[in-house]
Amino acid sequence: xxxxxxxxxxxxxxxxxxxxxxxxxxxxxxxxxxxxxxxxxxxxxxxxxxxxxxxxxxxxxxxxxxxxxxxxxxxxxxxxxxxxxxxxxxxxxxxxxxxxxxxxxxxxxxxxxxxxxxxxxxxxxxxxxxxxxxxxxxxxxxxxxxxxxxxxxxxxxxxxxxxxxxxxxxxxxxxxxxxxxxxxxxxxxxxxxxxxxxxxxxxxxxxxxxxxxxxxxxxxxxxxxxxxxxxxxxxxxxxxxxxxxxxxxxxxxxxxxxxxxxxxxxxxxxxxxxxxxxxxxxxxxxxxxxxxxxxxxxxxxxxxxxxxxxxxxxxxxxxxxxxxxxxxxxxxxxxxxxxxxxxxxxxxxxxxxxxxxxxxxxxxxxxxxxxxxxxxxxxxxxxxxxxxxxxxxxxxxxxxxxxxxxxxxxxxxxxxxxxxxxxxxxxxxxxxxxxxxxxxxxxxxxxxxxxxxxxxxxxxxxxxxxxxxxxxxxxxxxxxxxxxxxxxxxxxxxxxxxxxxxxxxxxxxxxxxxxxxxxxxxxxxxxxxxxxxxxxxxxxxxxxxxxxxxxxxxxxxxxxxxxxxxxxxxxxxxxxxxxxx
Numbered sequence: 235x236x237x238x239x240x241x242x243x244x245x246x247x248x249x250x251x252x253x254x255x256x257x258x259x260x261x262x263x264x265x266x267x268x269x270x271x272x273x274x275x276x277x278x279x280x281x282x283x284x285x286x287x288x289x290x291x292x293x294x295x296x297x298x299x300x301x302x303x304x305x306x307x308x309x310x311x312x313x314x315x316x317x318x319x320x321x322x323x324x325x326x327x328x329x330x331x332x333x334x335x336x337x338x339x340x341x342x343x344x345x346x347x348x349x350x351x352x353x354x355x356x357x358x359x360x361x362x363x364x365x366x367x368x369x370x371x372x373x374x375x376x377x378x379x380x381x382x383x384x385x386x387x388x389x390x391x392x393x394x395x396x397x398x399x400x401x402x403x404x405x406x407x408x409x410x411x412x413x414x415x416x417x418x419x420x421x422x423x424x425x426x427x428x429x430x431x432x433x434x435x436x437x438x439x440x441x442x443x444x445x446x447x448x449x450x451x452x453x454x455x456x457x458x459x460x461x462x463x464x465x466x467x468x469x470x471x472x473x474x475x476x477x478x479x480x481x482x483x484x485x486x487x488x489x490x491x492x493x494x495x496x497x498x499x500x501x502x503x504x505x506x507x508x509x510x511x512x513x514x515x516x517x518x519x520x521x522x523x524x525x526x527x528x529x530x531x532x533x534x535x536x537x538x539x540x541x542x543x544x545x546x547x548x549x550x551x552x553x554x555x556x557x558x559x560x561x562x563x564x565x566x567x568x569x570x571x572x573x574x575x576x577x578x579x580x581x582x583x584x585x586x587x588x589x590x591x592x593x594x595x596x597x598x599x600x601x602x603x604x605x606x607x608x609x610x611x612x613x614x615x616x617x618x619x620x621x622x623x624x625x626x627x628x629x630x631x632x633x634x635x636x637x638x639x640x641x642x643x644x645x646x647x648x649x650x651x652x653x654x655x656x657x658x659x660x661x662x663x664x665x666x667x668x669x670x671x672x673x674x675x676x677x678x679x680x681x682x683x684x685x686x687x688x689x690x691x692x693x694x695x696x697x698x699x700x701x702x703x704x705x706x707x708x709x710x711x712x713x714x715x716x717x718x719x720x721x722x723x724x725x726x727x728x729x730x731x732x733x734x735x736x737x738x739x740x741x742x743x744x745x746x747x748x749x750x751x752x753x754x755x756x757x758x759x760x761x762x763x764x765x766x767x768x769x770x771x772x773x774x775x776x777x778x779x780x781x782x783x784x785x786x787x788x789x790x791x792x793x794x795x796x797x798x799x800x801x802x803x804x805x806x807x808x809x810x811x812x813x814x815x
Contacts, residue, residue, distance in 0.1 A: 243704035246798025251745040259469040274305025276453035280314030283605025284459030285398035286626025292405030320395025324581035324815035333623035351393035353528035358501035380615040412807035425600035456601040476594035485796035490541035495575035498536040499527035515672025518549040547700035550708030551757035557714040580728040581815035582763035584792040587613040590663035614665040667695035725765040733811030746799035
């Protein structure tokens with residue numbers, strides 16, 4: 235592969251983002267006592283993992299009045315950058331129910347549906363291989379056991395987070411929504427809190443009339459629950475060498491729509507492709523799809539969750555997950571399900587796909603990582619929600635013991651390893667790596683690993699970083715359908731229905747090189763589901779080009795971090811407002 239100064243092909247890693255995580259995102263001392271907020275435990279991120287941690291910790295503190303009093307007026311604070319908890323998160327999602335039943339033992343699954351975040355137990359399921367855009371070939375569920383979902387629950391993680399927020403507030407949590415955590419505060423080798431971001435700055439960082447400076451939030455324990463590659467998590471991993479000896483993390487991007495349909499879908503459906511992806515290893519495309527039924531108890535509406543997930547280590551710069559989803563909807567299998575319906579929601583989110591070998595060390599002095607921040611996703615089964623909830627529970631129990639002085643925070647790591655999280659991720663530890671050689675070459679070994687529950691192959695298979703793959707401008711784009719605004723949609727109309735409300739004069743929160751080889755610019759332009767990146771019309775067809783960054787379109791999916799850029803926090807309250815994703 236040629237270097238950054240040679241002729242192509244070029245990899246995004248040759249053009250790293252202009253950012254130094256440790257220098258920019260770690261603050262070395264707390265402000266004076268009279269200028270900060272002091273809390274017991276600070277949880278950064280109001281998603282499924284962070285709120286599970288908050289709720290479990292408050293349950294424990296509810297039975298320990300002495301410790302609750304010691305933690306002060308704010309025993310638990312949750313810091314969430316979206317307008318409401320869950321506003322920036324999405325998942326398929328078919329959830330294994332046990333961890334949520336454990337967290338709220340007085341609730342039944344019927345209670346979940348009455349709270350409008352759960353939509354029914356999976357009683358039927360089908361898997362299809364799609365050799366082309368017209369044919370579907372049934373695949374027995376026993377042949378792909380990682381896609382067995384009988385008895386699981388279809389949920390909306392954004393709605394679940396709002397439910398968890400209410401429960402946490404009832405338990406005594408202080409929820410700071412519309413608040414970005416911009417720096418991790420580290421004193422004498424220990425995390426002692428976080429700093430919230432400024433509000434009311436202009437495009438060039440100048441304070442506007444409504445300017446409010448950020449505040450140091452001092453905490454006895456900090457929980458990083460930022461989801462997929464949070465910027466504080468990334469800084470902590472570097473500061474404390476948490477990824478030492480681990481495989482590099484790899485990422486996937488999922489784009490999802492929710493449709494209201496006239497005829498209910500009676501089963502969960504997954505497809506294995508290869509269509510509409512390219513089979514050739516030259517393109518490096520691996521991914522899959524889902525169709526999930528959702529019955530809304532309140533309105534009686536029949537909904538369908540439909541989505542497409544693609545590994546972000548592909549080589550064809552014109553790979554666009556959003557457009558692949560639109561193409562997928564043209565298959566007769568899908569058209570028969572969505573026909574006569576209307577799209578009511580859209581969302582996009584990156585997810586960690588490295589699994590067991592890529593998980594960083596989960597604790598450091600004064601802080602822990604939970605959920606997607608710790609890489610706890612079974613990408614082989616498209617499952618992570620139950621791991622997020624379980625990790626939050628285990629983190630809360632370890633934090634409680636550390637506050638009591640009976641155990642250290644490191645006990646959390648052993649608890650994760652011995653739990654369903656460690657056991658399930660270990661069984662699929664070598665499933666996805668073979669697919670980095672392409673679908674055809676990698677599928678047999680990947681299948682053997684699934685069927686043997688990790689016994690084959692032995693050892694530890696390596697990952698290569700997704701941004702290290704040289705890019706080329708290929709032909710994937712040639713098959714994308716043109717939007718009609720009724721069934722096939724463009725990116726900007728999709729961003730509109732996401733509830734995105736980033737103000738036009740907000741500071742830019744995206745870091746990329748503004749002048750890169752054409753193939754890198756093409757990769758960013760096609761990859762982004764929100765149309766953030768553009769190439770000027772008069773740019774040359776080859777060689778370096780300028781990149782226009784429309785950062786106010788950004789829906790905080792995080793995919794750019796996997797392909798050569800860096801997403802940093804926007805001003806609190808900016809970004810999408812997902813409701814049923």
